[in-house]
Amino acid sequence: MHTQPLSLAAASIPCYELRFESLFDPGRGLTFPCDALGSVVLDNLSERARNNYIYARAVVGREFATPCVCRRDLH
Numbered sequence: 001m002h003t004q005p006l007s008l009a010a011a012s013i014p015c016y017e018l019r020f021e022s023l024f025d026p027g028r029g030l031t032f033p034c035d036a037l038g039s040v041v042l043d044n045l046s047e048r049a050r051n052n053y054i055y056a057r058a059v060v061g062r063e064f065a066t067p068c069v070c071r072r073d074l075h
Helices: 008-012 047-058
Strands: 016-021 029-034 068-071
Touching: 029 047
Parallel strands: none
Antiparallel strands: 016 029, 016 068
C-alpha cells in the first residue's frame, strides 16, 4: 500500500489537546496542544501559555477538573 508522505508542517501539528475544564464556570477552561498521551511540550508554548499550564496543573481539583486528552478539530 502506498501512502502519501506528510509535509513537515502537517506532521508537526498536534492532533490532540489537553483540556482543563473549570469547576466553577461551565464552558470555560484552558487547552494546550499535546500528544495522544497528554504530554505537553513546554518549550513549544508561549510564556503566557506555559504559565497557564503550570497554574492549571497546580490547581486541579480546586479550580479545574482533572484534564482530559481530546482530538483537536483541525478545520
